[in-house]
Amino acid sequence: MERFRAVCMNDIKSLLKGDKRVIARIVSAVEDGKGEDLLESIFPHTGRSFHIGITGPPGAGKSTLVTSIAKRLLGCDKKVGIIAVDPSSPFSGGALLGDRIRMTDLALKDNIFIRSMASRGSMGGLAQATKDVALVLDAAGMDYVLIETIGVGQVELDIAQVCDTTIVVLVPESGDSIQAMKAGLLEIADIMVVNKGDREGSERLVSELKFAFEMREKEAGWDLPILKTTAIKDEGIEELVLALESHEKHLTKTGKLEQERKKKLLLRMHELIERRIRVHLQKKVIPENEIKQLMESMYKRQLNPYRVAKKIARRIIRGSR
Amino acid sequence: MRGKIRVLVGKPGLDGHDRGAKVVAAALRDAGMEVIYTGLHQTCESIVEAAVQEDVQVIGLSVLSGAHMTIFPKVLKLLKAKKATDILVIGGGIIPIDDMKKLQRIGVRMLFGPGTPTSEIVDWIRSNTSEPKKPSRRAKRSVKKRVTKKRKK
Amino acid sequence: MKKEEWNEKVKSCEERQVEFTTVSGLPVRVLYTPDDIADIEYDRDLGYPGAFPYVRGVYTNMYRGRLWTMRQFSGFGTARDTNRRYKYLLKHGQTGLSVAFDFPTLYGRDSDDSFSRGEVGKCGVAIDSLRDMEILFRGIPLDRISTSMTINPPAAMLLAMYIAVGEKQGLPPRILTGTIQNDMLKEYQAQKTWIYPPGPSMKIISDILAYCCEHVPKWNTISISGYHIREAGSTALQELAFTLKNGFTYVEHGIKAGLSVDKFAPRLSFFFNAHLDFFEEIAKYRAARRIWARMMREKYNAEDPRSYLMRFHTQTAGCTLTAQQPENNIIRTAYQALSAVLGGTQSLHTNSMDETYALPTEKSAKIALRTQQLLAYESGVANTIDPLGGSYYVESLTNELEKGAYEYFTKIDKMGGVIPAIEKGFFQKEISRSAYSYQKALERKQKYHVGVNVFEEEERPEIEILKISRQVEKVQIQELRKLRKQRNNKRVREKLRMLRKAAEDGESLMPRILDCVREYATIGEMCNTLKEEYGIYHEPIIF
Numbered sequence A: 001m002e003r004f005r006a007v008c009m010n011d012i013k014s015l016l017k018g019d020k021r022v023i024a025r026i027v028s029a030v031e032d033g034k035g036e037d038l039l040e041s042i043f044p045h046t047g048r049s050f051h052i053g054i055t056g057p058p059g060a061g062k063s064t065l066v067t068s069i070a071k072r073l074l075g076c077d078k079k080v081g082i083i084a085v086d087p088s089s090p091f092s093g094g095a096l097l098g099d100r101i102r103m104t105d106l107a108l109k110d111n112i113f114i115r116s117m118a119s120r121g122s123m124g125g126l127a128q129a130t131k132d133v134a135l136v137l138d139a140a141g142m143d144y145v146l147i148e149t150i151g152v153g154q155v156e157l158d159i160a161q162v163c164d165t166t167i168v169v170l171v172p173e174s175g176d177s178i179q180a181m182k183a184g185l186l187e188i189a190d191i192m193v194v195n196k197g198d199r200e201g202s203e204r205l206v207s208e209l210k211f212a213f214e215m216r217e218k219e220a221g222w223d224l225p226i227l228k229t230t231a232i233k234d235e236g237i238e239e240l241v242l243a244l245e246s247h248e249k250h251l252t253k254t255g256k257l258e259q260e261r262k263k264k265l266l267l268r269m270h271e272l273i274e275r276r277i278r279v280h281l282q283k284k285v286i287p288e289n290e291i292k293q294l295m296e297s298m299y300k301r302q303l304n305p306y307r308v309a310k311k312i313a314r315r316i317i318r319g320s321r
Numbered sequence B: 001m002r003g004k005i006r007v008l009v010g011k012p013g014l015d016g017h018d019r020g021a022k023v024v025a026a027a028l029r030d031a032g033m034e035v036i037y038t039g040l041h042q043t044c045e046s047i048v049e050a051a052v053q054e055d056v057q058v059i060g061l062s063v064l065s066g067a068h069m070t071i072f073p074k075v076l077k078l079l080k081a082k083k084a085t086d087i088l089v090i091g092g093g094i095i096p097i098d099d100m101k102k103l104q105r106i107g108v109r110m111l112f113g114p115g116t117p118t119s120e121i122v123d124w125i126r127s128n129t130s131e132p133k134k135p136s137r138r139a140k141r142s143v144k145k146r147v148t149k150k151r152k153k
Numbered sequence C: 001m002k003k004e005e006w007n008e009k010v011k012s013c014e015e016r017q018v019e020f021t022t023v024s025g026l027p028v029r030v031l032y033t034p035d036d037i038a039d040i041e042y043d044r045d046l047g048y049p050g051a052f053p054y055v056r057g058v059y060t061n062m063y064r065g066r067l068w069t070m071r072q073f074s075g076f077g078t079a080r081d082t083n084r085r086y087k088y089l090l091k092h093g094q095t096g097l098s099v100a101f102d103f104p105t106l107y108g109r110d111s112d113d114s115f116s117r118g119e120v121g122k123c124g125v126a127i128d129s130l131r132d133m134e135i136l137f138r139g140i141p142l143d144r145i146s147t148s149m150t151i152n153p154p155a156a157m158l159l160a161m162y163i164a165v166g167e168k169q170g171l172p173p174r175i176l177t178g179t180i181q182n183d184m185l186k187e188y189q190a191q192k193t194w195i196y197p198p199g200p201s202m203k204i205i206s207d208i209l210a211y212c213c214e215h216v217p218k219w220n221t222i223s224i225s226g227y228h229i230r231e232a233g234s235t236a237l238q239e240l241a242f243t244l245k246n247g248f249t250y251v252e253h254g255i256k257a258g259l260s261v262d263k264f265a266p267r268l269s270f271f272f273n274a275h276l277d278f279f280e281e282i283a284k285y286r287a288a289r290r291i292w293a294r295m296m297r298e299k300y301n302a303e304d305p306r307s308y309l310m311r312f313h314t315q316t317a318g319c320t321l322t323a324q325q326p327e328n329n330i331i332r333t334a335y336q337a338l339s340a341v342l343g344g345t346q347s348l349h350t351n352s353m354d355e356t357y358a359l360p361t362e363k364s365a366k367i368a369l370r371t372q373q374l375l376a377y378e379s380g381v382a383n384t385i386d387p388l389g390g391s392y393y394v395e396s397l398t399n400e401l402e403k404g405a406y407e408y409f410t411k412i413d414k415m416g417g418v419i420p421a422i423e424k425g426f427f428q429k430e431i432s433r434s435a436y437s438y439q440k441a442l443e444r445k446q447k448y449h450v451g452v453n454v455f456e457e458e459e460r461p462e463i464e465i466l467k468i469s470r471q472v473e474k475v476q477i478q479e480l481r482k483l484r485k486q487r488n489n490k491r492v493r494e495k496l497r498m499l500r501k502a503a504e505d506g507e508s509l510m511p512r513i514l515d516c517v518r519e520y521a522t523i524g525e526m527c528n529t530l531k532e533e534y535g536i537y538h539e540p541i542i543f
């Protein structure tokens, strides 16, 4: 911990300049839940980058697609940060992070920073610290932050709460499961991509999707684009990046960007409050021996959890005033 | 102290025998570590860059092609250039004893021969990355530097 | 004594282990009896050597007529160094050559490619162009030996070079005998030496099949290899099932390319691993012969009996060698070699004891060769055919492995075949899981490896090892630069352009590659040319 403090406080300047080693260190601190002070000091420098989420089933080509998008953005002189989330093992807490394999050549370029994250027990497709890590990359001067979710198969809703634009990636093989996911997909997708366009059935899936989502507007003025890509050959990427740009424009023009970001900040604030309360609750409010008694009494039906909760909550609220 | 031990497992060079690397990667995961697996056919440059961006404490390289005397020194050199010499470099593979000694002299922290139980690798990483007791890793490093300087004279 | 009575009796005896399984984890019972092979019908299921379904051997009198070929895989340093070693081995009674190439050559990269740094001549011989091949076979008449080349993505180029060397010795291609490995499927699954994606790789293989049918009829065009699948950590069953399924996939591709099955199938050969579990290995070879014969006849409608023959080369398992107590490797290898011979192999490589340290020295390579000679000339095991045929245990294990293989075939078919399964990472996952669980079994001492997790010794003996000097890389690069100055570069460019065009137009590549080779185009130049057209492969990442 000392090590981080030492690095970080001295090096906020280096972070802002985009020093990769410093970014990496700060990200670790944030991931380990030790970066709150830091986040406070970098927060004024954030809000400038555009966050793009990429979600979809495993093997759909998310990592490959992220790589292709990043390549194109780099070509336009943009700075790009990438966060790729993979699952932690529920048994050991360890993780094998393999998304980077697709991106190794890219990682050598100047204007890019790539980081793999393990979900560390969090559900919903992201790690708990992903939002904060995205902020760090934002402060480091990235124009775009691309976030790849775990991709476990079902719709991962968290991503939409972190990103300005969410891309949902599907492949011809996922045709069957789409009916089941339709509502969820519609809720989060700003752009829909059918990858592996070189495979049989990709055309058909595109037209099925167009049919299924026709007439349904997620929001006024934005027609959900349904695009075909072949990420391994960098095909269809230009169109995808154009769609990203026009979504960005759309958000800015309609004032939605500001509106959504404000909403997200509020949400974030609530989350942080909750987290503090939870920590507080676990640690201090109820003394160890009282907990035992409470459990005993509830088990024997002398007390009920509803009433107990009400009482303790009142105590907390009063205490904090 | 760090929350999680992060390790990069890489296969530099051309050889495609990734059995060992994958077994070790799986064992480290099952020991609760976060393993960044870089896959086959990596250049030393991309391995070092990945290690820096992923902020790992350890780089573990599997080299079975006989190119170890080229690869390890290069990785160490690149780490030095990035001022990232606190990242420990360890390795495994078919490495003759003479070469092992040479590599350890220039800064490879540990080399595991064929047949090493994965638990031994796990233990080594655990005890060399935790920094609970004084002196801190930073201090240790400077002590070491002094020692090597002395030796040079 | 009645069986039931004995069963009761043996149950009351204490056993020294909780569980008995083969190295691959198949359960092994305490005793096998006629009941276990009651289903076997001799003529239908075993038959006679040289007759359907070939379980007992592919030739009528097997080793009574001719011993297996003793073929030691070797190659290191420059072509000159390896040429010297070949002459040494031939002088000591070796009967065929087997070329080990260095990593840059295996990957189709020239010695001066930045990726080759530190690897030139290290694990095999460095070959850049026809010039090196001429030196490699200098003084070795190609009509008197057969040569096996372990080469995959650039297989077409090395074959072309071999043909060209033959031409220079005044020999027509039609009399050349030998093998190229040319088995790309197992590369994607296990060995991981690839350049192009599966589609183009299969196209090149079809080109080679077609070309050899017509011009090099005695050449073994694909050596369908389980060896590497096993080395990567698979079980015996997986080795068997995946290898044969790959074989059938090549057959299907050949047929799809318009070749008649009986024209190319007789030139397909196999390559298996001889691992630790003696009986399991023997059963594996026997099961493989039966599956191949039956499928070739029944599913692929081959009519020429030569298409039914599963001829195979065997190498003892490199992954079982230990760095600890290296002399033990001589004995380990001897048992493995015995299993290959009892399993009816056509040729055999025995590993040298020092291979966990480096390439074998001359002395250890000679001991490895002597191991085979002992088997052939002293032990008497080659005097009768398939001496374990009819063994209750071996026959029942043979059946079990066969059954397991068919189950895998069905599973793979459900995924759409071998290539889609590769793209899904199926084989890779199966193999690395087996490797990991074997490692865990070793660490829990459920399986033993002498010198590693049982009967360990503290001290590691110093053994003499072969070192490849750094000089090799320098010399090789100098020679390559010289060659690039001396050859007619205008012609080289022209021929490369035509190669590219043939690739674009989907024409057969072999004639174009031969043209390039004769002009001394390098392997790297040819492979890079094809890369432009075909792209490169990225593997799916699966744990």
Ligand SMILES: Nc1nc2c(ncn2[C@@H]2O[C@H](COP(=O)(O)OP(=O)(O)O)[C@@H](O)[C@H]2O)c(=O)[nH]1
Pocket: A056, A057, A058, A059, A060, A061, A062, A063, A064, A065, A099, A102, A151, A195, A196, A197, A198, A199, A229, A230, A231, A232, A233, C423, C538, C539, C540, C541
């Ligand atoms: N045929 C084809 N394969 C692709 C395409 N994009 C990605 N892949 C392959 O699909 C596999 C999984 O890709 P990856 O990016 O790791 O998927 P992720 O799990 O969603 O991140 C890899 O083998 C890729 O090479 C594509 O457009 N066409």
Ligand SMILES: [Mg+2]
Pocket: A062, A063, A064, A099, A148
């Ligand atoms: Mg991915």
